[in-house]
């Protein structure tokens with residue numbers, strides 16, 4: 001490409017990202033977003049596969065058969081009121097692309113267009129996923145249920161990382177993100193007048209001690225090398241200064257990197273809750289909701305992704321595992337591949353209301369994804 005057409009293409013992708021950013025949609029409601037992506041793909045004669053998805057879509061470039069490599073992007077936004085000072089601010093009140101999925105979608109579109117230009121030379125198929133509902137952990141499973149990955153030989157996904165410098169690609173073999181579990185606890189005590197606590201079974205006292213005891217799962221039961229986390233993030237009880245309430249409600253999350261730690265934490269949770277229930281003669285309901293498992297990168301594909309970064313003129317960096325959650329893990333449970341961090345060098349973390357993306361990273365990311373697909377296909381039988 002000439003310098004001019006490269007600049008035009010970068011502007012095209014940046015313009016598309018800004019369009020997605022202005023009209024963000026929450027998980028499983030990405031109808032207009034899906035339509036915008038579909039239009040762009042159709043303009044470039046990129047085929048869209050006929051899978052039964054309510055939102056999101058699957059595109060494909062290359063011959064009609066042959067080895068299959070999958071690139072995944074996600075398309076949903078978050079329930080956050082945007083505070084970033086940008087000209088293309090969200091026009092949907094209370095909804096924002098604060099995780100950069102607009103960037104992932106635009107990069108995947110860019111990769112699809114680059115691959116389309118060299119379609120005749122591709123040694124296999126590249127399937128590009130525009131996945132819905134990543135933030136609520138269900139979109140990947142919906143795509144897997146369609147059978148879109150059944151023949152896949154390798155799968156790659158990207159996530160922007162504001163803490164890495166722009167132009168740096170981060171990856172590692174083995175666990176990269178954490179398994180995410182969510183829990184809620186309802187302590188059903190007995191209320192009374194505040195002056196007559198002996199007539200109560202005080203849920204505030206029980207819940208307070210329970211919060212402390214649950215923290216010992218990490219400090220006293222889990223090997224420090226597991227880097228697991230228990231966070232209690234909601235504690236609600238009571239209605240007046242002179243009444244002992246009858247109920248307390250707690251909510252929080254558990255993050256873990258190994259299946260062993262995940263199992264250990266859940267079983268210790270149950271033991272502690274049962275123990276408290278018996279000790280205080282109170283009913284405690286534990287609602288445990290298992291989220292996506294840890295993203296575990298294939299050793300060879302993780303190394304391949306880092307080597308490709310260097311070949312594509314970017315900086316490769318082996319990164320540490322991070323306790324965020326990602327439903328990309330479901331793809332890796334059935335197809336080997338790697339989840340890859342793309343540095344944007346921005347000050348605000350993922351999910352922050354002032355979160356921003358460095359647009360200069362967009363075209364290099366699209367090119368990197370296309371390069372990765374072309375080189376990856378060459379290694380497949």
Ligand SMILES: [Zn+2]
Pocket residue numbers: 099135350351
């Ligand atoms: Zn997110």
Ligand SMILES: [Zn+2]
Pocket residue numbers: 099100101134159
């Ligand atoms: Zn995200």
